[in-house]
Amino acid sequence: MSMRSDVPFFFVEAAHSLEDVLQAFESKATSLESDFQKVERWLLADYRVDLLGRVPVLVYPDLKTYQLAANCLICAAYVGRPLDQPANDEEPLLGFGAHLNLESATSTVFHEFVHVVDFAAVPNAAVPMWYEGLASYIGNRLLGTAGKPLIDILPQYLKRYRQTHGLSLRDYLTRPAYGRWTYNLGTNLIDLLVQREGVERFLSFYRALQRPDLAEYDRLFRRFYGLDLDALEALWQAQLDRTAMTQEGVLSYRFKLDQIVVRWIYLRPLLKDPQRLKQAYLNLWRDGKFNAQEAQFMRDYVNDPNNLAPAEDRIKDLLQNAQQLRSYVATYAESSVRQQDLDRDLQALEAVCLPQAPNACALRYFNIVHDFVRWM
Numbered sequence: 001m002s003m004r005s006d007v008p009f010f011f012v013e014a015a016h017s018l019e020d021v022l023q024a025f026e027s028k029a030t031s032l033e034s035d036f037q038k039v040e041r042w043l044l045a046d047y048r049v050d051l052l053g054r055v056p057v058l059v060y061p062d063l064k065t066y067q068l069a070a071n072c073l074i075c076a077a078y079v080g081r082p083l084d085q086p087a088n089d090e091e092p093l094l095g096f097g098a099h100l101n102l103e104s105a106t107s108t109v110f111h112e113f114v115h116v117v118d119f120a121a122v123p124n125a126a127v128p129m130w131y132e133g134l135a136s137y138i139g140n141r142l143l144g145t146a147g148k149p150l151i152d153i154l155p156q157y158l159k160r161y162r163q164t165h166g167l168s169l170r171d172y173l174t175r176p177a178y179g180r181w182t183y184n185l186g187t188n189l190i191d192l193l194v195q196r197e198g199v200e201r202f203l204s205f206y207r208a209l210q211r212p213d214l215a216e217y218d219r220l221f222r223r224f225y226g227l228d229l230d231a232l233e234a235l236w237q238a239q240l241d242r243t244a245m246t247q248e249g250v251l252s253y254r255f256k257l258d259q260i261v262v263r264w265i266y267l268r269p270l271l272k273d274p275q276r277l278k279q280a281y282l283n284l285w286r287d288g289k290f291n292a293q294e295a296q297f298m299r300d301y302v303n304d305p306n307n308l309a310p311a312e313d314r315i316k317d318l319l320q321n322a323q324q325l326r327s328y329v330a331t332y333a334e335s336s337v338r339q340q341d342l343d344r345d346l347q348a349l350e351a352v353c354l355p356q357a358p359n360a361c362a363l364r365y366f367n368i369v370h371d372f373v374r375w376m
């Protein structure tokens with residue numbers, strides 16, 4: 001029996017009895033509604049509760065339950081129809097689901113609000129770079145950059161990556177799937193377009209985009225920005241050329257490229273001192289400066305197999321984590337060969353992970369994480 005709690009913009013469904021969560025939600029409903037209205041104002045779009053219904057908020061008791069139910073093992077939250085309701089064109093409900101930890105999830109919830117309002121206004125949004133870029137851009141701009149100046153440092157990351165691997169806008173403009181730079185490149189490009197001609201122009205362009213192929217882009221960039229696709233690419237590349245690298249940019253780029261945070265997330269159930277690592281993570285961007293000592297600590301810690309503390313009772317968790325790793329690689333690995341390699345290694349892992357051999361199992365899993373959680 002699901003529980004339900006009604007406030008003007010949202011209704012809450014909890015698959016389990018979560019009295020305290022529902023109470024927490026109700027106490028925050030007013031500020032959530034004000035966040036939701038901020039998003040509507042930015043997007044110049046009314047969600048129209050009277051037409052579309054209140055936004056469902058689907059609550060799960062913990063992250064794992066939610067991820068299994070949503071069938072997305074790397075999602076912190078998602079936006080879509082309520083999981084137990086079949087698609088129904090007459091009632092286009094869009095909600096967001098999460099394990100509702102509203103204390104720590106402010107920016108995640110905000111990000112999903114953008115998707116809810118955006119998808120209601122642009123039902124055919126097809127390219128992840130645009131809609132994820134938009135959610136991340138608005139989140140950054142409206143929630144401020146306190147603690148983590150992501151939006152300002154992105155051009156440095158993109159410039160650095162371009163130096164070693166090459167990077168072209170065209171690849172991402174038409175990409176129907178996610179790629180490594182989907183969120184960052186989208187955020188950066190939207191920032192550039194908004195700085196050039198303002199929010200309203202950008203939204204007109206974005207909402208006119210029906211069929212995201214190169215010819216359509218060429219036509220729409222000419223119409224809204226007076227630039228053809230080549231000129232836009234040149235403008236974007238020139239922005240990277242002009243970007244000066246800072247110490248923060250250099251240090252945090254290397255940390256990002258090493259995927260230390262993601263490795264930490266996958267290794268978490270096996271590590272000796274998870275609290276210390278969590279503290280280091282929270283300190284990374286404290287006061288808006290990249291903390292190189294804490295970064296070095298995290299890098300050393302997650303890269304050292306001596307910090308594994310395998311125990312029999314964690315083996316099951318570890319194998320479940322291996323499924324999450326599969327989901328991660330399937331989303332971000334650019335080559336199907338890598339996915340097949342991972343499947344082969346995971347099969348071998350299962351064979352090793354007998355309860356009496358936690359050390360061998362943990363070490364093998366550690367090696368898999370290090371092999372696959374890096375930019376390929």
Ligand SMILES: [Zn+2]
Nearest residue numbers: 111115132135
């Ligand atoms: Zn998103």
